[in-house]
Amino acid sequence: MMLTFVTSAVTVVDVYGNDFTAPGDEPTAPSASPAGARPEEPASFVALLESEGRVEPRDEMPEGYRKTLVRQIAQHAHSEIIGMQPEGNWISRAPSLRRKAILMAKVQDEAGHGLYLYAAAETLGVDRADLLDQLHSGRQKYSSIFNYPTLTWADVGAIGWLVDGAAIVNQVPLCRCSYGPYARAMVRVCKEESFHQRQGFEILHTLSHGSDAQKAMAQDAVDRYWWPSLMMFGPPDDDSPNSAQSMAWGIKRFSNDDLRQRFIDMTVPQAEALGLTLPDTAIAWNEERGHYDHTPVDFTELFEVIRGNGPCNEQRLSHRVKAHEDGAWVREAAAAYADKQAARQSHEGAA
Amino acid sequence: MSREPLWEVFIRSRRGLSHVHAGSLHAADAEMALRNARDVYTRRQEGVSIWVVPASAILASSPEEKDAFFDPAADKVYRHPTFYEIPEGVEHL
Ligand SMILES: [Fe+2]
Numbered sequence: 222m223m224l225t226f227v228t229s230a231v232t233v234v235d236v237y238g239n240d241f242t243a244p245g246d247e248p249t250a251p252s253a254s255p256a257g258a259r260p261e262e263p264a265s266f267v268a269l270l271e272s273e274g275r276v277e278p279r280d281e282m283p284e285g286y287r288k289t290l291v292r293q294i295a296q297h298a299h300s301e302i303i304g305m306q307p308e309g310n311w312i313s314r315a316p317s318l319r320r321k322a323i324l325m326a327k328v329q330d331e332a333g334h335g336l337y338l339y340a341a342a343e344t345l346g347v348d349r350a351d352l353l354d355q356l357h358s359g360r361q362k363y364s365s366i367f368n369y370p371t372l373t374w375a376d377v378g379a380i381g382w383l384v385d386g387a388a389i390v391n392q393v394p395l396c397r398c399s400y401g402p403y404a405r406a407m408v409r410v411c412k413e414e415s416f417h418q419r420q421g422f423e424i425l426h427t428l429s430h431g432s433d434a435q436k437a438m439a440q441d442a443v444d445r446y447w448w449p450s451l452m453m454f455g456p457p458d459d460d461s462p463n464s465a466q467s468m469a470w471g472i473k474r475f476s477n478d479d480l481r482q483r484f485i486d487m488t489v490p491q492a493e494a495l496g497l498t499l500p501d502t503a504i505a506w507n508e509e510r511g512h513y514d515h516t517p518v519d520f521t522e523l524f525e526v527i528r529g530n531g532p533c534n535e536q537r538l539s540h541r542v543k544a545h546e547d548g549a550w551v552r553e554a555a556a557a558y559a560d561k562q563a564a565r566q567s568h569e570g571a572a
Numbered sequence: 573m574s575r576e577p578l579w580e581v582f583i584r585s586r587r588g589l590s591h592v593h594a595g596s597l598h599a600a601d602a603e604m605a606l607r608n609a610r611d612v613y614t615r616r617q618e619g620v621s622i623w624v625v626p627a628s629a630i631l632a633s634s635p636e637e638k639d640a641f642f643d644p645a646a647d648k649v650y651r652h653p654t655f656y657e658i659p660e661g662v663e664h665l
């Protein structure tokens with residue numbers, strides 16, 4: 222697998238708190254400074270990072286740090302709310318009332334995660350309405366994993382187990398992110414995520430111990446979601462131009478490959494417990510490394526999806542825009558009601 | 573164009589504890605803010621009481637003046653019990 226990156230011309234794509242790029246698109250990444258050339262950073266900021274302290278909203282910070290955080294947190298937030306769609310697709314068709322209640326609770330949690338993250342982004346001086354606008358107009362991205370369709374009920378299980386599982390591996394280190402509001406939002410998110418992964422595992426476990434057809438359905442879902450889940454961690458370390466800067470700033474704590482390996486090591490025994498196979502015959506325990514070996518991920522597909530050529534890119538975005546537009550009257554009515562109440566109160570106060 | 577100001581949310585997690593800042597949200601008015609805060613921040617029984625405060629009503633000390641602002645407390649170690657020397661063997665003091 223050979224990938225050559227043009228680091229000056231990149232579209233940065235965040236995946237559940239990771240921050241990586243597809244080669245050859247619009248230039249962003251204002252912060253990506255060449256390794257070694259540290260830009261001017263306020264002394265108070267440097268001191269905070271050195272003492273493992275947290276940076277808070279009104280502290281002095283380099284512009285690149287602020288911009289990197291805004292981009293990463295916004296795209297993380299977008300991923301949470303777009304991520305409601307693939308699973309939302311199955312709420313009305315969940316196989317039992319129990320599964321339906323669980324799925325609704327999970328999808329509602331993801332909306333909450335979006336809210337925590339938009340709020341964290343706003344502490345950096347941006348406006349949520351503006352960020353949504355950038356999502357809707359395609360100027361900001363969301364995690365590519367949500368551009369895959371949920372074809373069967375087993376996909377809901379595979380998403381909970383693998384996608385939320387990968388998200389957790391990415392998000393846990395972010396609880397120690399150098400930016401206080403982001404770290405605090407992640408603590409809240411991580412607390413809520415663990416049920417997401419377990420409910421997915423339980424769905425697959427039930428299916429894989431059901432009829433042959435149910436087991437086949439579970440296997441098919443895992444086959445389709447395995448590689449996209451591994452891609453969630455981003456390109457290999459050598460090809461990840463922004464990682465070094467994010468690590469230096471304490472935004473990122475572990476490399477893409479380390480996190481991916483951690484996820485694989487966690488997941489292989491779980492797949493065995495499910496009685497399902499992962500679609501990679503190279504997976505084998507490597508005694509010497511103390512890790513599972515695996516086939517390197519082919520990222521050509523990921524970059525196609527990032528460029529907008531995934532199976533559901535268009536559907537996800539147009540659904541999101543429609544939901545926003547359909548909700549306009551609710552926001553207007555709420556504002557009109559608030560105005561009326563305020564006017565009434567000031568009238569009463571004057572009387 | 574919607575107009576939804578920012579509210580800061582404070583939650584008392586159980587009786588006997590004070591309200592602690594939980595996060596923020598946008599809402600058209602205080603009542604909506606309170607309802608949304610319930611849905612967003614107490615879905616798992618994290619609270620028994622919620623305050624919402626317009627973010628614009630909060631005045632914060634400035635981090636730039638941090639040193640000067642908090643300096644007066646720095647040289648008053650005698651406000652701490654550890655400042656005082658007590659003879660060996662004296663108890664309940
Ligand atoms: Fe989430």
Ligand SMILES: [Fe+2]
Pocket residue numbers: 331385414417
């Ligand atoms: Fe989740």
